[in-house]
Amino acid sequence: MTMRAPRGAARGCWLFTSACLIVACSHTQGPAAAAAPTTTAASDPVVAFETVRAVLQSPRCVNCHPTGDQPTQGDDSHLHQQFVQRGPEGRGATGLACATCHGKANPPDSYGEHMPPGVSTDWRLPPPEHKMVFAGLSSRALCLQIKDRKQNGGKDMAGLLHHIADDPLTRWGWSPGYGRKPVPVPHDEFVRAFKQWADAGAPCPPARVAQH
Numbered sequence: 001m002t003m004r005a006p007r008g009a010a011r012g013c014w015l016f017t018s019a020c021l022i023v024a025c026s027h028t029q030g031p032a033a034a035a036a037p038t039t040t041a042a043s044d045p046v047v048a049f050e051t052v053r054a055v056l057q058s059p060r061c062v063n064c065h066p067t068g069d070q071p072t073q074g075d076d077s078h079l080h081q082q083f084v085q086r087g088p089e090g091r092g093a094t095g096l097a098c099a100t101c102h103g104k105a106n107p108p109d110s111y112g113e114h115m116p117p118g119v120s121t122d123w124r125l126p127p128p129e130h131k132m133v134f135a136g137l138s139s140r141a142l143c144l145q146i147k148d149r150k151q152n153g154g155k156d157m158a159g160l161l162h163h164i165a166d167d168p169l170t171r172w173g174w175s176p177g178y179g180r181k182p183v184p185v186p187h188d189e190f191v192r193a194f195k196q197w198a199d200a201g202a203p204c205p206p207a208r209v210a211q212h
C-alpha cells in the first residue's frame with residue numbers, strides 16, 4: 001500500500017512534466033534490473049511491459065524478428081551470412097532453406113561455437129504476412145503491434161501467452177546453444193510480467209513517453 005501512492009503520483013505527472021519524466025524513467029528501469037532475485041515485480045502494467053520489451057528486443061529474439069527480410073546473427077544483430085532471406089513462408093528462399101543448415105535441436109556443445117542452432121518445430125522467421133518486427137521499435141509501437149491480431153498471426157492474449165511461455169522457438173532464447181548468451185531476463189519473470197500486463201488489459205505506454 002505504501003508503494004502505491006508514489007508510483008501512481010509519478011505516473012500521473014509522467015505525462016506532463018519532464019522533471020517527473022526522470023522519476024518515471026528511473027521507475028521503468030526497475031523491472032529491467034529485476035533480474036536480481038531480491039527485486040519485487042512492479043505493480044504497474046506499463047512498467048511490467050518494459051520487462052516484456054527487454055526480452056523481445058534482446059538479441060536472441062530480435063535476430064528472428066528483424067526489420068527487413070533477412071534474419072540477423074550475434075549480439076550485434078548483424079545481417080545473416082550467405083545472404084539468407086525470409087522467403088515466401090519464412091523458411092528461406094528456394095535453394096537456401098533454413099533447414100539446409102538449421103536442424104531440430106542445437107548441435108552438441110562439443111561442436112563448439114558458431115554452429116547453426118535448431119528447434120524441434122523448424123527453425124524459421126515469421127511469414128511475410130505477419131513479420132512481427134521487434135528490432136528498433138519504441139515501447140509503444142512494439143506494444144500496439146503485439147496485441148494487434150492482424151499483425152500477430154491472429155493470436156488473442158491466451159494464444160500469445162502460450163507462444164511466449166511454451167513455444168519451442170521462444171524457449172530456445174533461454175537455451176540458445178554453446179557460446180550464445182541466453183535472454184537476460186529469467187523466463188519465469190518474463191511470463192509473470194507478460195501476465196501482469198495482459199491481465200490489466202494490455203495497456204500501452206503513452207505516445208510521448210515512447211518517444212524519449
Ligand code: HEC
Nearest residue numbers: 056060061064123124125126132152153155163169170173
Ligand atoms: C528461430 C526464429 C525465432 C526465434 C529465435 C524467436 N522467434 Fe518469435 N516467432 C518466430 C516465428 C516463426 C513466429 C511466427 C509463429 C507462427 O506463425 O506460428 C514468431 C512469432 C512470435 C510472436 C507472435 C505470436 C505468434 O505466435 O505469432 C511473439 C510474441 C514472439 N515470436 C516472441 C518471441 C520471443 C519473446 C523470442 C525470444 C525469446 C522469440 N520470439 C524468438 C520465430 C522466432
Ligand code: HEC
Nearest residue numbers: 060063071073074084085091092098101114115116124125
Ligand atoms: C548456409 C547455412 C545457413 C542457412 C541456409 C541459414 N542459416 Fe541461420 N545460421 C547459420 C549458422 C552457421 C549460424 C550460427 C552463426 C554464429 O553463431 O556465428 C546461424 C545463426 C542464425 C541465427 C542467429 C542466432 C543468434 O541469436 O545469434 C538466426 C536468427 C538464424 N540463423 C536464422 C536463420 C533463418 C531464419 C534461416 C532461413 C530463413 C537461416 N538462418 C538459414 C547458418 C545458416
